[in-house]
Amino acid sequence: MDPRIFGLDNPIISTLQHLIDLPDELEKSLNAPSRTYVRDARAMASTPADIRELPSSYEFVIDVPGVKSGEIKVQVEDNNLLVISGERRREEEKDKDGSKYLRMERRMGKLMRKFSLPENANVEAISAACRDGVLTVTVEKLPRRSLKKAEDHRGQGCLN
Numbered sequence: 820m821d822p823r824i825f826g827l828d829n830p831i832i833s834t835l836q837h838l839i840d841l842p843d844e845l846e847k848s849l850n851a852p853s854r855t856y857v858r859d860a861r862a863m864a865s866t867p868a869d870i871r872e873l874p875s876s877y878e879f880v881i882d883v884p885g886v887k888s889g890e891i892k893v894q895v896e897d898n899n900l901l902v903i904s905g906e907r908r909r910e911e912e913k914d915k916d917g918s919k920y921l922r923m924e925r926r927m928g929k930l931m932r933k934f935s936l937p938e939n940a941n942v943e944a945i946s947a948a949c950r951d952g953v954l955t956v957t958v959e960k961l962p963r964r965s966l967k968k969a970e971d972h973r974g975q976g977c978l979n
Contacts, residue, residue: 859929859931861928861929865926865930866881866930866931866932867881867882868880868881868903868932868934869881870934875959875960876957876959876960877936877937877940877957877958877960878955878956878957878958879901879903879932879934879955879956879957879958880953880954880955880956881903881930881932881953881954881956882952882953882954883905883907883930883949883952883953883954884907884952885907885925885952886905886906886907886930886949886952888949888954890905890906891903891904891905891947891949891954892904892905893945893947893956895936895942895945898942899935899936899938899940899942900933900934900935900936901933901934901935901936901945901956901958902931902932902933903930903931903932903933903934903954903956904929904930904931904932905929905930905931906928906930907925907926907927907928907930908927909923909927936958939960939961939963940958940959940960940961941958941959941960941961942958944958944959945957945958945959
């Protein structure tokens, strides 16, 4: 509320009003997400993926039309977080012929997905292949413990 409405055009009152409004501004600035966070969130929301579990591996399939395979990053963070990222860029058009876009509907910009890998994922055995604008990332599974080892662990303990 503006104190001048009531004829209180006093500098002290104006200063107090400003101090009262300051916490709201400060709160907004502290809670506002960073540009990087917003960009990554949009990229993850607009990058659909299919995930398949096979007998010996997990497969992550993502459409990446217009992105060269060398511009796609596939990495593991924190020992179990698979991060796939890249960026679609509009080709630099030569304006020599006087052409212009009448409509631009294809999405450009960052693409990203993050997946928490299961405990049996072998982060040392990951492969990626990009073909016809489709990226397939394969994460091998760790070999199963032998049945004898599992039985030995179950047999240990107190039997009083």
